Amino acid sequence: MPRPQPHLEEVLGSEPGPHIAALFDFDGTIIAGYSATAMLREKFQRREMSVEEIAETAQVIAQHSLGNIGFSGLMTAAAKFMKGVDEESFVTFGEELYKKHIARKIYPETRAIIEAHRAKGHRVAIVSSATIYQIEPTARDLGITDIKCSAYEIEDGVFTGEIVRPLCFGEGKVLAAEDLAAEHGLDLDQSFFYSDSDDDIELLERVGKPRPLNPNLKLKAIADERGWPVQRFASRGTPSWVDYTRTIYATGSLVGAFAAGLPIWALTRSQREAVNFSLGLFGDFATAITGVELEVEDERHLWSARPCVFIFNHQSKADVMILAKLIRRDMGAVGKKEIRDIPILGKLMEWGGTVFVDRADGKSAIRAMEPLVDAIRQDGKSICIAPEGTRTLTPKLGAFKKGAFHLAMQAGVPIVPIVIHNATDVAPKNEFVMRPATVRVTVLPPVDTSGWSVRSLASHVREVRNMFLRTLGQAEEEGEVEPAKKPPPGKAAAKPKKAAAKKPSPRKGRTA
Template identity: 55%
Template sequence: MSLYSEITAEIDNGPEGANIAALFDFDGTIIAGYSVFSFLREQVQRGDLSPLEMLAIVDVIARFGLGNADFASLMKLCAENMKGLQEEDYLAVGQKIFDRDLAKKIIPESRALIEAHMRKGHTVAIISSATPYQVEPCAKYLGIDHVACSTMEVQDGIFTGELGGPLCFGQGKVDAALDLAAAKGLDLDSSYFYSDSTDDIELLEYIGKPRPLNPSKKLKLIADKRGWPTRTFRSRSGSPALGAVRNIATKLSLAGSVVAGLPIWALTGSKQEARNFSASLFADVGAALAGLKLEIVGEENLWAARPAVFVFNHQSDIDVLICAKILRRNFSGVGKAEIKKMPLIGMAMEMFGVVLIDRSNSKSAIDAMQPLVDRIKNEKISVVMAPEGTRTHSKQILPFKMGAFHLAMQAGVPIVPIVIRNAMDVSPKGDSLYYPGTVEVEILPPIDTKRWTKANLHKNVAKIEALYKATLGESTKLVSA
């Protein structure tokens, strides 16, 4: 797959090995914007920080940005405001902030760089002046094992109001890199450091391969003088209002496409022909409105064996549009019962023939899918399902549920795996916006189910699950140093 090949070419064509480090700053480099503001907002909402205390911190942040305050003063003030709070609570707060605010700010191109380094077996680390509560949930999500941050002192699980050691800022980042190099046997002369700010100039000057990402004007001038290659990624800098309009318009186009198909039904007497017209219309109009493009490998497998049960790894709510775009006609689907409650969308899904099931009741779900067996056999209709049962928002799949595979076995049709690599670039976790982008999709060859039985079903499903992991692993091979 070549979506980010130009961005990752230097890494892809370079040496491999865990002795080479890829060090990343966090704010402005891995994520767009600054995590501290989400953190402060949550502290105020929790009552852990008064509005006046927050204003004092914001004032220091502003003065720090203008060069009128040092980073140590800012961190000391933050530490003092944390005094007496339980660290365990803030581990949960950090995860909540990531799920709600920061996951959607991950820059797709930066993630591609991280994954490229992982493919090469490099030692990937985040070295950030932020706290672990801001950084570590993202590191875990991205599969990054090594994190160096500024810390706050904790005794008996309680913040003391003091700093926890030397700050990971300026020369402190160089020290953190040297510590990691000593522990892991790294060659820093052959290693990379990605940052957006002159606050990191010490480590940029120390490392063998400084790589400014989204550089500030000041850092860009320095980089140009010193011949450091720079990149600016704008995939997360679009208008929020436009992104929201894309989302709403795309969803409304689903209902509009169903209405547009009604005359086809009336004129031909064929409900399926109306559904085919509506599905194709939604695929093209919805994709245009969302700014969605597809890069497809194995497209011939979409038509190699129909009817079939198509299964896909569920990363995003835009997966529905992706499936419509590639399947086009003569297919139905399965969704969660809650969709019925969504105005227009629920009605449109049912008109499309989508079976809406109660996922909390396995017997009810199985009974609800029984008519699909008849449709597959008698009407030659394919079915598309997400065997994980819910969205993962990442390339790490959840354990597969059995419904799709029971369906294929009972209908006597093959399973066709659809592997979606990066739908979260267009519709990220926690976001109500759609971002224009290209999603990589790979269609794997049909898998025969004729010899499947209840006795060997779990074994066969485990093989398909492993196939997904192996296929996704081609672009996100996590290597533990």
């Protein structure tokens, strides 16, 4: 059963309106852990810090931990290392840090709370002591344009080695929130502030609805004393030994599942029946042991138009076991060529009907998929492909490649879109461990491809991608689409819609 989320339920039942603010701390609240720690680790791994800088940084951090220097002293010391550095290089570093470390640390529960506030028309903002370079990429992903944060002084695009005062810390956060309220007509007495630390006690006391998330011991004690509702998330952060055990068993179960199918192959001489048995067994076992529960909408479409080309949005390595549990039998797949080189796993997937392609070579990929047309036409198999080509960092849908659509058109079969809403809750990109979660899946009606042509293919790809975007609640891609040909009797087809205008990109957040 999904864990209760009292903060989310409160927001869903709250008063709507743009006069209410939903303010979020960043480190420990939106993301697990500290972005500054990830930044230092990345710089150290890149060997961009001298021995003297490493020693001085360690000393400053130790002094701050002991309480000998405050946050201002910590930032002042950090600013010294920035002197003479071009700001643009740090913007680039922040983007790289986000892709490599920060994106997978975003709490899915906090994401849901932010989306609920936005649905209520509340003004969502980040108020953090971190810098814009740590925060902005995540804010952009979450659709947050209001950012109040600490800042380094810049002249002519270069850091001066000084800090901008007041810092967005302690009473400085209150000043930042009041500036935001004055800019947008917000009523802080009716507003929310989410934080994990007692360092934010001033702003927690200033708003009408203080809401500790993942609080440290001091904040937990204060919250208990004052009756503030508390919520903790375990979906990110340091994994437990149970999480590692679940993941290892789930991954290894692919070998066990195929081994269990060998007697069927030996006794019946049917590789297909053996693979079907193993595929379903793997999906059932792996989802069960990782604690992944599926909420599937319109599951009937999985069976109404086979053989077909199943396409899905690729968010997580957990997608493999989710699709195995859903599709179960008579399935082939396409995977990146690197998987073939993984010992045992690559051979098992190849035996199970996976075709490996070089994503960097479009012509090679098309040639490699030619046997799949025969598998569909002659063997009646359905093929499963991720048109994005790779996993996305967040639940936001990536661009679609045309390979799956060419395949369906050549084989003369429909496309069945499988929309996975939140597999990142289980395991985001770059994360090894899989954690328990309830994953929502929507299976859309089969899309007839009999009237498609190479000339109109781009339009049809956009049309199908917009189906995913609508289902995920994301902004649709602009452009006209050609009406789909009316399907023959007995075949279902999705009704096309004209794509909505693309929403404008959010402006870059301003520092405090």
